[in-house]
Amino acid sequence: MSAAKKLNLTLKVWRQKNGNSKGSLETYPLKDISPDSSFLEMLDILNSELINKGDSPVSFDHDCREGICGSCSLYINGEPHGPSRLVTTCQLHMRSFEDGETIYIEPFRAKAFPVIKDLMVDRSAFDRIQHAGGYISVNTSGNTQDANAIPIEKEDADEAFYSAACIGCGACVAACKNASASLFVAAKVSQYALLPQGKIEAKDRVLNMVKQAEKEGFGPCSNTGACEVECPKGISIENIARMNREFLSASISK
């Protein structure tokens, strides 16, 4: 909408043919980018230039471009989802950058997130953690009790919602020096721990999900809080404290 000055940029983009090859940073100058463009639209423009030149476009994950599906990732100038707080890469806009700036764009780095191609990584480890216990065992029947049969204190319901807002993007892992998935696991554990429906399987859930995260190669939590800072959905590190309490009490009683 604004007629603000267009940006000229230098991009340093991680290029890697596939999971078996070595990658490197390539340099691409890019001109006349509108500050109203989103970061991914800026990459679209780069890609159309590359295609027109007969080069191979940069692969990156993206889908909803509304900040909710969790597909987009990118480690931008040393931060997951770039310099703005509480946004995903797809909601990051070019007005957050300066004319003449050099922007480094890399994939999320973690042993448990192997690179598939260029900026795309395999985050299926997150799915496998959910398989280990990220659910309440209830069959679809149409005969479960009425939704209002168990009132839930508003505060608990709201807390559970804030935990459930995790989009599974993996920024917490990318931000962590140990590549720990603690915030991701804790968000799911907390959502259920806060609700009466989740309490029945709470012990097995926390033990199994934590065990699976270790098995996937995610590191331990050392409480630096980087995950909370970089989380685009503002998932609080208090979730990790809650998970630790749940884990401890489950370990003692099991």
Place this chain on the structure above:
Amino acid sequence: MSLDSKIPKGPLKDKWTNYKNNINLVNPANKRNIDVIVVGTGLAGGSAAATLAELGYNVKAFCYQDSPRRAHSIAAQGGINAAKNYQGDGDSTYRLFYDTIKGGDYRSREANVYRLAEVSTNIIDQCVAQGVPFARDYGGLLDNRSFGGVLVSRTFYAKGQTGQQLLLGAYSAMNRQIAKGKIEMFNRHEMLDVVIVDGKARGIIARNLVTGEIERHSAHAVVLGSGGYGNVFFLSTNAMGSNVTAAWKAHKKGAYFANPCYTQIHPTCIPVHGTQQSKLTLMSESLRNDGRIWVPAKLEDAEAVRKGTLKPTAIKEEDRDYYLERRYPSFGNLVPRDVASRAAKERCDAGFGVVDNDTNEGVFLDFAAAIQRYGKEEALVKGISDASKEEITALGEKVIETKYGNLFDMYKQITDDNPYKTPMRIYPAVHYTMGGLWVDYNLMTNVEGMYAIGEANFSDHGANRLGASALMQGLADGYFVLPYTIGDYLANDIRTGKISTDTPEFEAAEKKATDEINKLINNNGTKAVDYFHKKLGLIMWNKVGMSRTTEGLNEAIAEIASLREEFYKDVRVPGEGNELNQELEKAGRVADFLELGELFARDALEREESCGGHFREEYKTEDGEALRRDAEFAYVSAWEYTGKPSDAILHKDKLDFENVELKTRSYK
């Protein structure tokens, strides 16, 4: 082939119950020998996959995303309807049924819609049992809000992230079955064709998007929950990857495509900002609970706003035109989406638009009045008797933030404008497609063993979908309808045994898919896929969008056909077929959109009436409202593929209304 909608006999309210009592069931031991493929893992596909697996079937689920949790249902914001009547405001199954039939402008099937209303309450119970954190009031009970086109509050919600929470519920149900091995999950896979053996859908051809490998997968039935086709317009609120390919390939294999022209243009989206834009963003309809829509009443004010010389907040009350409240006093800002969108277009076409883009397309959505109203209420609750205007505003903003905070943040992020202080600027954008594969009461297409659920079918929303009804339909189909109806069909398959993929039908389908990929890869053209997609989108938006004419539609049909020719001559797809290749993925999807678009325009041309989201300039009342022609057009248009989209054969599936009287839809 004549169409049989297979609607059960008997009174409307007993149909579903009687049907369930009389269908064939498959015993648990036999279910273990039956495979079902589910394509798509949104609310419909995800809930279907989980439920079928719980029942004991072996499910193979496919999604193009890297995880089933990312399907685009996740982006649904506002809520999900259910006739719980928790607010005691007179809601009932009948009323939800009636609102939905009327909202769809009497172009959907009574029996399907009634069933939808009937199972709506089960959905809420199920989701709460799964741990979906719906909004609650201070007493700990579930909260509701209101959506367009209805006079009750029946919408359950989780802030502006209802779709996300419901999808994560379905995903969690899937995860439980994946862990048990009952669902085999294929992430990053795209269905390229459906395989028909002896007239029955028996499998699919899929491409592994990481390796490029073409795979054969067999099953006793194939369920498509692959979503809608709004991306035929290039710019829409759909995800970048949302596509029609699965449904279109099914159509080309014999499944009829119904009512393709019924498209929902959602009134409240962030306006287009430039030619490099890749997608549009919705601002939930729930905002119309509290936001008032207006444009300046004077042309010179509108112009000054566009130039940036006049602030909207400086325009006096009497110089504002709250056109929805003016035209539709009884529903006001909560008229259905089609009505609100057309009214916005009418004002902008008349020169009152407030956004400085090529077409001045934009109107205000203003929260100032709501902020004051809530602020005063909060001050009273908090016992502040002499609250200043600033205090009231701050309290009111706080209330608005708890209700819509994430939407306001998103708006701010995209536009760099603060909607707490100045009205949002919004404009209609393509959002949802009511049309889709034709299905009968069982949700089976006219191809035996091939089912379509959720947005992929045409069934429940007629010519216009009411807000918060898409989530309801997706989950109704997946949790509570398909798992029953498919059993009736699969009961005949208990002795069939595993379906082999080593047959001429699978081989031919695989070869065709491979040939199409090779053709695209080796085309050596000069233009990228997006070039064609954007061109197609412009044709669709200008000639097959919010208002349609005979002339424009005829032009669109010809232009799309020639664009398709140009595409095959001149598209450039870099890279190889046997690797991860996002341009190739796009090319395949756009190739299908280029065919669908033509059928879409043909369908719009054929339907010589205005109804719901389909508005023909030739058919309107004196005051510009849609003019339906029930005697001639109370049918579902089901199109049979014959080779060229515009040569498709029209089959009319007549709509019988035994329980509601067809009236002119009025929200005045």
